[in-house]
Structure formats: structure tokens, C-alpha cells
Amino acid sequence: MDYVAPSAEQILALHVSAGIEELAAHQRFAAADAELVGAIVEGIGAFAAGEWAPLNRVGDTEGAVARGGEVSLPAGFREAYAAYVEQGWNAIAGPTAFGGQGLPFALACCVLENLGAANMAFTLLPMLTVGAIEALDHHGSDAQKALYLEKLVSGAWSGTMNLTEPQAGSDVGALRATATPITEGPHAGKHRIKATKIFITWGEHDLAENIIHLVLARTPGAPAGSRGVSLFVVPKYHVEADGSLGARNDVRVVSIEHKLGIHASPTCVMSFGDDDDCIxxxxxxxxxxxxxxxTMMNSARINIGSQGVQIAQAALQQAMAYARDRVQSVRAGAADRTPVAIIEHPDVRRMLLRMRGLTEGARALLYYTAGQVDRGSLGQAGAAARADLLVPILKAWATDIGCEVASLGIQIHGGIGYVEETGAAQYYRDARIAPIYEGTNGIQAADLVTRKLAMEGGAVLAALMAQIGADCAEEANLAALASECAAIGVWMRTEGSLDDRLAGSVPFLTMCAVAVAGWQLLLQSRAVRGAQGSIAQTKPIVARWFLDHLVPEAMGHAAAARGGYALLAGLNAELLAS
Incomplete structure (x- = not known):
């Protein structure tokens, strides 16, 4: 199936949900006028369809290969990545001081959305680099920025995030990696790193000139737990003072994982300091x-949320194409006994409309979150806190949506969807990692009901839900959902125990996500009134389906959100597992 970028949907989401025109009114983002935004959206859509989509299937079937400490990708990947760098797509939102275009983060989200819908596994490479840029830009020294950022911003070098260790899992505070100060010699003032890190996305590959690893480790005498963790920049090749590449650092890939999906994304076991010379x-x-x-993880979590949108869009397109072409059975109740395309059957339409409503709702939530990030960077009151609140909601709900939509895509194909040759199964396999990495969705829900719910004494959530209620007063279902989210938030903060909050965290997160997504779809449907093109017809129907079906469904989670921990504790561990 050929990927077709949903450019009209993306431009609408940028306009309504991200508020790109309002962002462009600020001097910092003044270049993001309507003409440039349209050119970027159309341009990246064409690039993704032409350069990255054709590699999606070969990336899945052949995958990344590790041999002798090197990782290689199938034919075509190197050329496609070089074209991506040459055309400047990696630099969209990068800092201008280091060669970036300094455009809104929301536009960078559009770039990654298109690339990921065309080829999710490949897109993990630039996605991690974006996070490395943010971490160094916010926390690096001037010398580190000068040495690394220009090449990272261009994409000539890629970046990684090295947290996880075999014994630690999601408990970063349990890591054992060490960083020993160097007091003399050419590397005085730096540290010798000793570590084994697992699940390192694109930890080794042959597409970029250098790989800049950001590694968590402990210095001698560091406090126990997460308080004693320090961050180190560890390049694959040493970088000389003039920016040229020096000798190979003592970093190597031990193996790559054999995974359910994203086969073209090398998930590496990395060893630092085998020869005690990793600097x-x-x-x-x-x-x-x-x-x-x-800083890096928050960026990654937003972009992982985007992966839910990406895979949903790809699965939706394939399912729509199949449903239009597959002729099977007479439509129930029709006088004409001629078999019709399955898109005419009511249950197939139900699934397709659910897929579309979920995909467009998740996209609306993505671009609304990105717009709040941009407003926060401009210092707009309350925006940064609202973005912080939305990050776990977006990451968890959108990735769950990606799995559901991909699963429905297989269902629409029927038995042939379970056969690998159709490609429908790849979307489901690729999607399944997204609710797991960068903090499982349970961790995101826990973050929401503990740290995020407590922000400003609950005022951040309350203000968001109050705004939804005010904007959607005529939509009784949506207004009631927003009100219930606010009420549950109060109950969790003031009455529920920590166990109660955690027990209800996932259903509560789902309710909040649907409330925000429904609100944004409603605003989008209002914005297309009187407009030209098919979106003026499709958006009101999709939004209405979301409001009439998904919003009441989300309200049904209220009992579970308030259900408390007592029943979960009714069986001890032995009986529960019996």
C-alpha cells in the first residue's frame, strides 16, 4: 500500500489544536506563516511517501543485522537517511544558533508524524536524536553545545538515550553503571564509564557519521537511588576540539534484540568500557x-504518543483501501442481490468510523499538547504546566489507540489480515511496543494521578476541564465527562489513598484523554463550517461519532476510576496467581 499523507487533517490540527497562527504572531516563530506551514506539511508528506514508505516492508522482513560489533540496515536506508539530512527535515525545530530553523515544535511533530506513518521503525532514529538535542541544549555546557549540537541538529550525527540496565528495568535508581573521574592525562576532567545498557534504540547503526550516547551512571560515593544519578555524553567516535572525528571510543554493541515488531530499528545491548577506556x-x-x-524523556514521550497516531493512520489507510476493493456478500436488506464492497456493510463501517474517530482524536490531542509546549517555551502563563499534565495522557492513550486501530485493521481484512503478506499484521506488531517503552502506560497513569494531579493543588487539571466545559456547554455528554474528570481529580487528591489513586489511574487517564480529544475535535468541526473540500464534510461526522460514541464510553470508566484498591487486594499474591 502506498502511504498518502493526511495533509488537510494535519493543517487543520495545526490551525485549530496547536494554534499555529497565534504562535506565528510571536517574534520567535514569525517565520511560521501559512505559506511556510503549508509547504512543510506538503513537503514532508511527499518525502515520507517517496523515500521512507517504500522501505517499510523490507525493513520489516529483512530488519537490522548485527555482525562483528557492527549493525547494518537493508539497502536503501542509508540513501533515504542521507536525503532526510540533506533536505533539512531534522532541523525544523532545532535551535537557530546551531543551524536549526527554530520553528514551532508542533511543526516538528508533523514531520515525525508523516515519517512514522510511512515507516515507524526508521523514524525512531531521528526521534531519539531530537531528545538528545533538547537535553544538551538545556543542560549542556557552552563547550558541549558547540561541539555536538550542530551535527545533531542537522542529523549528520544521531543521539541515543541509555537508561535501562538488566537488573533495573524501569527503576532508574537501581542502575549500577559507574563513572570514575579522570585526574590526569589527555582526558583529565572527564570520566571513565563502565556500563551495560539494554533496550537502546538505534544504539549502533551505519547511517550516521557518529552516534552521541547520553548515559546515566553513578560517580564514586554517589547517594543511593535516583538522587545519585549523573548524565554523561559518550560519543561513538571521540570528537576533537575542531569538531573532526577522532578514534573510536570504547563503546560497542553486544547484540540486538529479536523483537515482535519494529525490525528495522536496532534495539541494542550496549557495553561501555570493556577495555576500561570509555570516555x-x-x-x-x-x-x-x-x-x-x-528533558529528553518528555520529548520522547510526546513523540511516542505521536507513534500511536502514526501507526493508526497507516493501519486506517490500508483498511480503507481494502474495504473499498474487497467485494463480498450482498448488503443486508438490499433489493439488489449483487455482492458489494465490504465498506458498504454496517459493521465494517462501524469499525472504519471507530478507527477514523480514534485516529483523528489522537491527532487532535497530539497537536494540542505540542501547541502547549510551544506556548510554554514562549513563557505563556499556565502553558508549561498544562503541557506537563498532558504528556502522560497523550503518551498512554494515543499508544493504546494505535494498538486498537491496528487490531481493527486486521479485523477488517478478515483471515487474510492474519497473513503476513498483506502487511496489516506489521502495523499491529509495530504498534505493540509503544505502550511499553519510554515508561509503560501504567507508569504514565501513575504519574498523572500522583505528580501531575498535585500540580498547583489540582488547579492545572481543574482549569483544563473547566475550559472544556465552557467551550462545549451545548454538548451535554462532553460537558458531563469534563465535569466528572474534575470531580474524580478532587476525590483522588482529597479522599482516595495512594493505592486508590493508582488502582483507578488508567481508567481516569482514559477519561481525561477522551475529554480533551473530543473537545479538540469539536473545535475542529466548528472551524470547517463553510469551508471547501472533503474535510468540511468528513470532520463534522467523525467528530459527531466521537462525541456520541466514545465520550459516553469513556464516562463508563468513572466507576473503575473511583473503585479504589480494596477489591484488588481481596486476594493475596498466592491466591491471585493460583
């Missing part, structure tokens, strides 16, 4: 690593 440099203050890494 790293401290980023930010000692023991300040977790704060610096969270």
Missing part, C-alpha cells in the same frame, strides 16, 4: 542526571 563527559551538575534525562 564520557558530565552533562550538567553531578547527581543531576535524572533532571537532565527527563
Amino acid at each position: 564520557g563527559e558530565l552533562v550538567g551538575p553531578e547527581h543531576g542526571g535524572l533532571r537532565a534525562m527527563f
Whole structure:
């Protein structure tokens, strides 16, 4: 199937949900006028369809290959990545001081959305680099920025995030990686890194000139737990003072994982310091690593949420194409007994409309979140806090949506969808990782009901839900959902125990996500009134279906959100597992 970028949908989401015109009114983003925005959206859509989509299937069937400490990709990947760098797509939102275009983050989200819908596994490469840029830009020294950022911004070098260790999993505070200060010699002032890191996305490959690893490790005498973690920049090749590449650092890939999906994304076991000569440099203050890494992780979590949209869009397109072409059975109740395309059957239409409503709702939530990030960067009151609130909601709900839509895509194909040759199964396999990495969706829900719900004494959530209620007063279902989200938030903060909050965290997150997505779809449907083109016809129907079907469905989660922990504790571990 050929990928076709949903450019009209993306431009509408940028206009309504991200508020791109309002952002362009600020001097910092003045270049993001309507003409440039349209050119970027159309341009990246064409690039993704022409350069990255054709590699999606070969990336899945052949995958990344590790041999002798090197990782290679199938034919075509190197050329496609070189074209991506040459055309400047990696630099869209990068800092202008280091060759970036300094455009809104929302536009960079559009770039990654198109690339990921065309080829999700490939898109993990630039996605991690974006996070490395943010971490160094916010926490690196001037010398580190000068040495690394220009090449990272262009994409000539790629970046990685090295947190996970075999014994630690999601518990970053349990890591054992060490960083020993060097007091003399050419590397004085730096550290020798000793570590084994697992699940390192694009930790080794042959597409970029250098790979800049950001590694969490402990210095001697560091406090226990996450308070004792520091962040280090560890290049694959040493970088000389003039920016040229030097000798290979003592970093190597041990193996790559054989995974359910995203086969073209090498998920690496990385070893640092096998020969006791891995050199790293401290980023930010000692023991300040977790704060610096969270900058990278927040960026990644938004972009992982985008992956839910990406895979949903790809699965939706394939399902729509199949449903239009597949002729099977007479339509129930029709006088004409001629078999029709399955898109005419009511249950197939139900599934297709659900897929479309979920995909467009998740996209609306993505671009609304991105717009709040941009407003926060401009210092707009309340925007940064609202973005922080939305990050776990977006990451968890959108990735769950990606899995559901991909699963429905297989269902629409019927038995042939379960056969690998159709490609429908790849979307489901690729999608399944997104609710797991960058903090499982349960961790995102826990973050929402603990740290995020407590922000400003609950005022951040309350203000968001109040705004939804005011904007959607004529939509009784949506207004009631927003009101219930606010009420549950109060109950969780003031009455529910920590166990109660955690027990209800996932259904509560789902309710909040649907409330925000429904609100944004309603605003989008209002914006297309009187407009030209098919979107003026499709958007009101999709939004109405979302409001009439998904919003009441989300309200049904209220009992579980308030259900508390008592029933979950009714069986001890032995009986529960019996």
C-alpha cells in the first residue's frame, strides 16, 4: 500500500489544536506563516511517501543485522537517511544558533508524524536524536553545545538515550553503571564509564557519521537511588576540539534484540568500557542526571504518543483501501442481490468510523499538547504546566489507540489480515511496543494521578476541564465527562489513598484523554463550517461519532476510576496467581 499523507487533517490540527497562527504572531516563530506551514506539511508528506514508505516492508522482513560489533540496515536506508539530512527535515525545530530553523515544535511533530506513518521503525532514529538535542541544549555546557549540537541538529550525527540496565528495568535508581573521574592525562576532567545498557534504540547503526550516547551512571560515593544519578555524553567516535572525528571510543554493541515488531530499528545491548577506556563527559551538575534525562524523556514521550497516531493512520489507510476493493456478500436488506464492497456493510463501517474517530482524536490531542509546549517555551502563563499534565495522557492513550486501530485493521481484512503478506499484521506488531517503552502506560497513569494531579493543588487539571466545559456547554455528554474528570481529580487528591489513586489511574487517564480529544475535535468541526473540500464534510461526522460514541464510553470508566484498591487486594499474591 502506498502511504498518502493526511495533509488537510494535519493543517487543520495545526490551525485549530496547536494554534499555529497565534504562535506565528510571536517574534520567535514569525517565520511560521501559512505559506511556510503549508509547504512543510506538503513537503514532508511527499518525502515520507517517496523515500521512507517504500522501505517499510523490507525493513520489516529483512530488519537490522548485527555482525562483528557492527549493525547494518537493508539497502536503501542509508540513501533515504542521507536525503532526510540533506533536505533539512531534522532541523525544523532545532535551535537557530546551531543551524536549526527554530520553528514551532508542533511543526516538528508533523514531520515525525508523516515519517512514522510511512515507516515507524526508521523514524525512531531521528526521534531519539531530537531528545538528545533538547537535553544538551538545556543542560549542556557552552563547550558541549558547540561541539555536538550542530551535527545533531542537522542529523549528520544521531543521539541515543541509555537508561535501562538488566537488573533495573524501569527503576532508574537501581542502575549500577559507574563513572570514575579522570585526574590526569589527555582526558583529565572527564570520566571513565563502565556500563551495560539494554533496550537502546538505534544504539549502533551505519547511517550516521557518529552516534552521541547520553548515559546515566553513578560517580564514586554517589547517594543511593535516583538522587545519585549523573548524565554523561559518550560519543561513538571521540570528537576533537575542531569538531573532526577522532578514534573510536570504547563503546560497542553486544547484540540486538529479536523483537515482535519494529525490525528495522536496532534495539541494542550496549557495553561501555570493556577495555576500561570509555570516555564520557558530565552533562550538567553531578547527581543531576535524572533532571537532565527527563528533558529528553518528555520529548520522547510526546513523540511516542505521536507513534500511536502514526501507526493508526497507516493501519486506517490500508483498511480503507481494502474495504473499498474487497467485494463480498450482498448488503443486508438490499433489493439488489449483487455482492458489494465490504465498506458498504454496517459493521465494517462501524469499525472504519471507530478507527477514523480514534485516529483523528489522537491527532487532535497530539497537536494540542505540542501547541502547549510551544506556548510554554514562549513563557505563556499556565502553558508549561498544562503541557506537563498532558504528556502522560497523550503518551498512554494515543499508544493504546494505535494498538486498537491496528487490531481493527486486521479485523477488517478478515483471515487474510492474519497473513503476513498483506502487511496489516506489521502495523499491529509495530504498534505493540509503544505502550511499553519510554515508561509503560501504567507508569504514565501513575504519574498523572500522583505528580501531575498535585500540580498547583489540582488547579492545572481543574482549569483544563473547566475550559472544556465552557467551550462545549451545548454538548451535554462532553460537558458531563469534563465535569466528572474534575470531580474524580478532587476525590483522588482529597479522599482516595495512594493505592486508590493508582488502582483507578488508567481508567481516569482514559477519561481525561477522551475529554480533551473530543473537545479538540469539536473545535475542529466548528472551524470547517463553510469551508471547501472533503474535510468540511468528513470532520463534522467523525467528530459527531466521537462525541456520541466514545465520550459516553469513556464516562463508563468513572466507576473503575473511583473503585479504589480494596477489591484488588481481596486476594493475596498466592491466591491471585493460583
